Amino acid sequence: MTDNGSLAAATWEQVELARHPDRPYALDYIHTLFSNFFELHGDRLYGDDHAIIGGPAAFDQRTVMVIAQQKGRTTAERAMRNFGMANPEGYRKALRLIRQAERFQFPIIAFVDTSGAFPGAGAEERGIAWAIAENLVALARARIPIVTLVLGEGGSGGALGIGVGDRLLMMEHSIYSVAMPEACASILWRDIARKVEAADALKLTAADLKRMGLADEIVPEPPGGAHNDYGLAADAAGAALRRHLSELEAVDLDRLLELRYRRYRSIGAS
């Protein structure tokens, strides 16, 4: 195998780890890190989307607002959660929680784990693009600290729809991409079998994002990956969240919002 080939294979290994069926999901982290998580349901407009969950929870001595994408573990749960692919209702529930967090001054902790927003006719009819876009603005302007942690897959606009904030942390074997490798291969190579090459070209690993200055910190996982020890993975995630949150809480809110604006403003600036 060529050097390029083995590098691509190493990247693909990361993609598979990020999607490992035994990988801890948002609720595994939530139940380990927080006490008193109270899940809020429904977007108050249409329905309740189980692919995005959230609600207040106790983290150390404060209340935080948790917003998370949740994949299912069993076949039944996967169906119920639509494999973690949210419809507009999920993003609008998240918007409801963002507004509530602002009102009560709860910092937001967002857990990203989705292959993307749901590509369905109903999602289009109910304005999936509109729902995501609204959240981008709401998160950019929310007057509370926001820390985002990518747990497994960060898929495209569907991830970004709950993923804008003051800090972007990534689990060591998580990925974050403009498009999933399969979609990219099918569009650019017109051949889904080229997904391994696509994954490598997209620069989607946690290390890639750190190198590009898009991710602030990589959270170390237990040897072999987070699925080998949920407790260790959650401890590391908790320590990182705690540290970043305390840093952000010390910043004046006007300054925090200015820094958040500059964070995105500077990406790709000429």
Place this chain on the structure above:
Amino acid sequence: MFRPKTRYVALPSPRAGVGEEVDRLTCPKCDTSLEPARLTAALGVCYRCAYHFRLRAPERIAMLVEPGSFKEEDEAITATDVLGFKDSQPYSNRIEQSRASTGANEAVTWGEATLAGHGIVIVCLDFAFMGGSMGAATGEKITNGIERALQSRLPLLIISASGGARMQEGMLSLMQMAKTAAALGRLGAAGVPYISLLTDPTMGGVTASFASLADVILAEPGAMIGFAGARVIQQATYETLPEGFQTAEFLWQHGMIDLVVPRPELPAVIRQLLDLYTRDGFHSDFELKGQARAAAQAVAPSRP
């Protein structure tokens, strides 16, 4: 009925090679063989079936603003291959090819212009440049345009035509969604009006960011507008998609856009909106009709 006096539209002739004369174009919808001169006079709208051909950014801008009023900004900003991306060919080659074939440096053109007496910031995407996809340079130019509107308090008009994020720029491309949205958040809070015109096609990360975040959203008839493409949806769900799925008319029916506007009527509609949404008064050099006249009387009874 508004009749445009000046016509700068020179239609693209996609099948013409260098030095090749193309006499006629075929309408992809009604299959009529069209005379280019008549088609140009009709602003690129098929004079048989009203199919709206795609327009290049310079033609689009010329069609909307007062002649000679457009002052382009950031013309030199161009895409760079930061990731060293290579699919069937290197991204750097694709950039070069797009620059050569379009004569533009990026998929977006912006600047200040005058429209019916109103100063505006106009931002126009161009599908001919890499499918109008949003890379870092594209996002930068769009954000510069939004920030100019904020600083100058000039109303903003963004015309979209894009397949979405530019995959060859990976996450730098995706983050342009957040960048443009954050800038529009500031614009909205400052009370500067923003009109978004969606043209064929407007998809993916462009729809899910700046294109849908306007105070008023207009679309051209028949334009394909959405997030996920129809093919992707069918592959993922095996759903039978309804007739007219993701067309401008479909989105209007579902409450996602304010109005579907045939191309010849766009200048008048945008002018009406600028009059209503800006505080620099109504411009009486044209006749307000129907809804616009009623609104004008209600808002500004003592207008000059």
